[in-house]
Amino acid sequence: MATENNPLLKSKYNEYLSAMEKIRQVATLPDPEFSAGYYLEPMEVVSGKQIADLKLMQMFPWWGTFKSSKAEALSMANMKLSSFNEAKLEIQNKLKSVWYQLYSNKKEIEYSNETIDILKSLENIILGQYQNATFSSSAVKSSSSVVSQNSETNNSQSNDGKSGSMGAMNSDSAEKTENSMEMQKGNSMGKSSGIIGIFNLQLEVLELENNIELLKDQQKTLAAQFNSLLNRDLSANISISDTLDNKYNPSQAYIDSIKANNPMVQMIEFEKQSYENKIQMSKKMGLPMIGVGLNYSIIAKSAESNSMMNGKDMLMPMLTVSLPIYRKKYNAMVKESELMISSTDARLTNTKNELEVEYIKVLESIKNAERRIKLITAQQDLTERSLNLLVSQYSTSGSGFDEVLRLQIQLLKYKIQASKALTDYNIAIAMLEKLIN
Numbered sequence: 001m002a003t004e005n006n007p008l009l010k011s012k013y014n015e016y017l018s019a020m021e022k023i024r025q026v027a028t029l030p031d032p033e034f035s036a037g038y039y040l041e042p043m044e045v046v047s048g049k050q051i052a053d054l055k056l057m058q059m060f061p062w063w064g065t066f067k068s069s070k071a072e073a074l075s076m077a078n079m080k081l082s083s084f085n086e087a088k089l090e091i092q093n094k095l096k097s098v099w100y101q102l103y104s105n106k107k108e109i110e111y112s113n114e115t116i117d118i119l120k121s122l123e124n125i126i127l128g129q130y131q132n133a134t135f136s137s138s139a140v141k142s143s144s145s146v147v148s149q150n151s152e153t154n155n156s157q158s159n160d161g162k163s164g165s166m167g168a169m170n171s172d173s174a175e176k177t178e179n180s181m182e183m184q185k186g187n188s189m190g191k192s193s194g195i196i197g198i199f200n201l202q203l204e205v206l207e208l209e210n211n212i213e214l215l216k217d218q219q220k221t222l223a224a225q226f227n228s229l230l231n232r233d234l235s236a237n238i239s240i241s242d243t244l245d246n247k248y249n250p251s252q253a254y255i256d257s258i259k260a261n262n263p264m265v266q267m268i269e270f271e272k273q274s275y276e277n278k279i280q281m282s283k284k285m286g287l288p289m290i291g292v293g294l295n296y297s298i299i300a301k302s303a304e305s306n307s308m309m310n311g312k313d314m315l316m317p318m319l320t321v322s323l324p325i326y327r328k329k330y331n332a333m334v335k336e337s338e339l340m341i342s343s344t345d346a347r348l349t350n351t352k353n354e355l356e357v358e359y360i361k362v363l364e365s366i367k368n369a370e371r372r373i374k375l376i377t378a379q380q381d382l383t384e385r386s387l388n389l390l391v392s393q394y395s396t397s398g399s400g401f402d403e404v405l406r407l408q409i410q411l412l413k414y415k416i417q418a419s420k421a422l423t424d425y426n427i428a429i430a431m432l433e434k435l436i437n
Contacts (some may be wrong), residue, residue: 057292085266281296
């Protein structure tokens with residue numbers, strides 16, 4: 001992923017370039033010294049009158065001082081470069097993590113919308129069955145009315161003296177009336193159950209729609225975070241794929257490689273090198289410095305001098321040696337660097353231990369995610385099979401809607417869990433890649 005525009009990385013890289021410029025500074029001779037003196041009253045010398053003195057001096061450090069200074073500055077620059085590499089890996093890991101969360105939210109929104117469509121289709125089916133039940137109830141009421149009229153007619157005929165043959169007809173009519181009442185009661189219970197099913201279904205739809213809005217808000221926040229890491233417009237479009245890969249072999253990563261190549265380890269090792277070079281530099285600084293120069297004396301002619309050198313200027317080569325006799329400063333510089341080396345050794349050991357623990361944690365996260373993916377895939381498959389059977393049963397008998405609704409919601413949960421498990425897997429892989437860079 002492109003991270004060139006990230007402000008933090010720009011800052012880190014400029015720190016590295018700045019440290020590289022320091023190498024030129026430490027490998028440069030000190031400025032030469034020039035001094036001039038003018039006599040207010042010319043000083044009488046054998047060869048005339050001395051008017052002024054001009055001096056030019058260049059100091060040179062002891063042999064090897066520049067080499068130690070350059071090595072120390074280079075180690076510091078490499079430490080800055082390792083800091084830049086660590087920051088780059090961290091930002092890339094954050095980008096991957098945010099992108100995977102965007103993917104997870106996107107899939108959850110898709111699955112929720114699909115479930116809403118399915119639930120609304122079920123709602124239409126229930127409404128159709130409800131209308132059919134209403135029509136059947138009307139037919140039953142009409143049939144009951146006819147049976148009642150026939151019963152009254154038969155009773156009048158029985159009173160006229162035809163009670164023998166009409167008695168059987170009255171018995172049949174009573175049985176039909178009872179059956180009609182039972183059918184009407186059953187239809188009434190079916191309608192009540194269907195209405196409750198619709199209400200439960202609508203409650204689930206409302207909850208899913210609300211969750212979708214929450215996820216969309218989260219998407220905006222995650223997108224802003226992603227674009228901020230790339231230092232671009234917070235509302236810039238982000239391309240999100242439809243699938244994630246779950247094929248990676250963690251055995252390719254070795255803890256020894258992590259301990260050797262991780263930027264955090266390299267940064268501390270370069271810091272240690274800088275202190276080792278600083279010890280050498282401090283020792284060199286405790287040795288004499290040598291200065292080479294010229295002294296030019298301006299001499300005017302003197303009327304009282306008969307010397308052949310009368311009025312002739314004098315040029316005198318000069319050699320200067322510094323005497324670093326105050327050793328406490330240099331000894332303290334060496335001791336300071338030795339203590340810092342001990343500090344970096346302890347910090348290096350601690351960092352390697354932390355990286356090893358982090359490596360074990362990442363492997364555990366990868367294995368846990370793999371187990372979750374395997375388990376949820378099996379659960380999702382069994383749920384889909386059960387749901388298909390229940391839907392077939394419901395379409396033929398009209399019973400078991402509550403279980404259909406429950407399994408449909410459960411299937412959605414499994415899909416979301418599978419998406420999150422895959423996301424967690426890839427986030428763990430991204431962390432592993434950061435460790436082994």
